[in-house]
Amino acid sequence: MSKFQLKWGILATGGIAESFGRDLSVNPETRERNDIEHVVVAAASSTSADRAQAYLKEVSAPDSAKAYGSYKELVSDLNVDIIYVATPHSHHYQNVMLALEAGKNVLCEKALTVNAAQTEALIKKAREEDLFFMEAVWTRYFPISIYARETASSGTLGTVERTFADLAFSMPPETSFDPKNRMVNPDLAGGALLDLGIYALTWVFQSLYTVQKNPKPPTVVSAVRKWESGVDQQTSMLLTFPRDKEGDAHGIATTGMRCATDPDSNGHAPAVRIQGDKGELMVFHPAFRPTRTKLVLKDGTVEEKNWPQPGPGKGSGFRNGFGGNFHPEGEGMGMFWEADECAHALKEGRKEGKFESLNESLVIMKVMDEVRRQNGMKLPDKIETTDYPVDL
Numbered sequence: 001m002s003k004f005q006l007k008w009g010i011l012a013t014g015g016i017a018e019s020f021g022r023d024l025s026v027n028p029e030t031r032e033r034n035d036i037e038h039v040v041v042a043a044a045s046s047t048s049a050d051r052a053q054a055y056l057k058e059v060s061a062p063d064s065a066k067a068y069g070s071y072k073e074l075v076s077d078l079n080v081d082i083i084y085v086a087t088p089h090s091h092h093y094q095n096v097m098l099a100l101e102a103g104k105n106v107l108c109e110k111a112l113t114v115n116a117a118q119t120e121a122l123i124k125k126a127r128e129e130d131l132f133f134m135e136a137v138w139t140r141y142f143p144i145s146i147y148a149r150e151t152a153s154s155g156t157l158g159t160v161e162r163t164f165a166d167l168a169f170s171m172p173p174e175t176s177f178d179p180k181n182r183m184v185n186p187d188l189a190g191g192a193l194l195d196l197g198i199y200a201l202t203w204v205f206q207s208l209y210t211v212q213k214n215p216k217p218p219t220v221v222s223a224v225r226k227w228e229s230g231v232d233q234q235t236s237m238l239l240t241f242p243r244d245k246e247g248d249a250h251g252i253a254t255t256g257m258r259c260a261t262d263p264d265s266n267g268h269a270p271a272v273r274i275q276g277d278k279g280e281l282m283v284f285h286p287a288f289r290p291t292r293t294k295l296v297l298k299d300g301t302v303e304e305k306n307w308p309q310p311g312p313g314k315g316s317g318f319r320n321g322f323g324g325n326f327h328p329e330g331e332g333m334g335m336f337w338e339a340d341e342c343a344h345a346l347k348e349g350r351k352e353g354k355f356e357s358l359n360e361s362l363v364i365m366k367v368m369d370e371v372r373r374q375n376g377m378k379l380p381d382k383i384e385t386t387d388y389p390v391d392l
């Protein structure tokens with residue numbers, strides 16, 4: 001059988017671009033995906049072409065892969081099928097628009113943009129150009145998430161009434177980050193909400209919204225503790241999801257940089273609790289790359305499962321990593337699942353991801369907008385704008 005080959009162009013060469021590029025080199029057959037293959041054909045660094053070349057080496061790209069010193073050159077490369085955008089949140093809107101204008105399909109890191117107006121503009125552009133566009137919420141494509149969604153929708157838990165989800169680390173900004181770091185820097189759209197809170201929202205949404213036949217957007221009330229730079233250092237959200245028959249469901253999504261979901265980062269603490277009238281499913285920390293679940297039912301059933309990522313992989317932390325080894329030796333990171341989804345979508349002619357529609361990305365972005373509105377959190381105009389092009 002001839003395989004569908006997806007030719008990737010990598011836009012930016014930072015921490016996550018490196019993890020993603022390495023995962024692309026893991027043979028899809030190791031995860032029983034026998035119909036597709038991935039190849040990195042080009043990368044660009046805004047720093048220099050030399051940096052892009054070093055990146056290509058780090059991710060074991062073929063010698064023929066092209067190294068560019070500008071993102072513009074990358075999106076103009078006719079050999080590239082899809083661009084992976086791996087810049088800070090502040091830059092996603094401009095970078096994705098650049099790629100879509102050049103006629104490229106796009107997988108863009110989370111958070112998709114800094115606000116809903118930008119997400120809406122990108123969706124419109126992708127649809128006008130008939131291009132594939134997806135938010136890289138990698139966790140959604142893991143087998144553990146497929147299992148969790150099935151558990152939530154199958155009636156195993158009875159009617160799901162509420163979900164608690166948290167992603168927080170004990171990394172006080174005053175001692176953990178230089179003010180220029182993207183985690184706390186407003187010019188790079190820093191803060192817990194856009195970087196980490198989106199995973200808590202992901203679990204709340206995939207258990208209470210994605211699984212609904214006719215989902216309706218939730219309302220939200222929230223509390224934020226800001227850091228001195230104006231970005232959030234701790235955020236708590238209470239979402240109400242309206243449902244026709246079962247009545248409202250509640251989602252409690254929390255995030256922060258002051259205390260941790262799991263103090264020793266060893267996966268002891270549940271990061272997610274999906275609760276119904278017959279029982280609950282716990283998903284253990286970290287919410288972005290969980291590898292363990294525990295189902296506890298009222299009838300006495302207790303079912304624990306492990307979900308190691310298929311390998312082989314080199315095992316590394318995140319470059320901006322704060323505690324814990326979430327990527328053990330011998331396992332892939334797990335970013336290949338979302339890459340596989342891009343390959344399958346393009347092979348099948350789909351324009352969106354299967355497990356998070358563009359509309360759902362937009363609804364989540366609107367929730368984050370509302371949280372920022374309720375708490376007076378504004379980012380600099382030049383990164384909130386929908387004007388294009390803007391030099392950042």
Ligand SMILES: NC(=O)C1=CN([C@@H]2O[C@H](COP(=O)(O)OP(=O)(O)OC[C@H]3O[C@@H](n4cnc5c(N)ncnc54)[C@H](OP(=O)(O)O)[C@@H]3O)[C@@H](O)[C@H]2O)C=CC1
Binds near residue numbers: 011014044051318
């Ligand atoms: N899915 C996941 O698990 C993770 C996702 N992320 C997401 O990936 C994105 C990037 O994060 P991460 O890789 O950790 O960030 P890094 O700071 O490590 O890398 C960002 C890269 O973006 C490029 N860049 C372009 N303009 C700027 C600028 N003004 N300031 C800083 N960098 C710039 C640089 O690459 P160059 O010089 O080559 O142009 C830089 O190396 C974010 O959206 C983040 O939320 C991050 C970590 C984990």
Ligand SMILES: O=C1OC[C@@H](O)[C@H](O)[C@H]1O
Binds near residue numbers: 196322
């Ligand atoms: O997406 C992410 O997941 C892991 C975190 O370490 C990182 O800050 C965040 O961007």
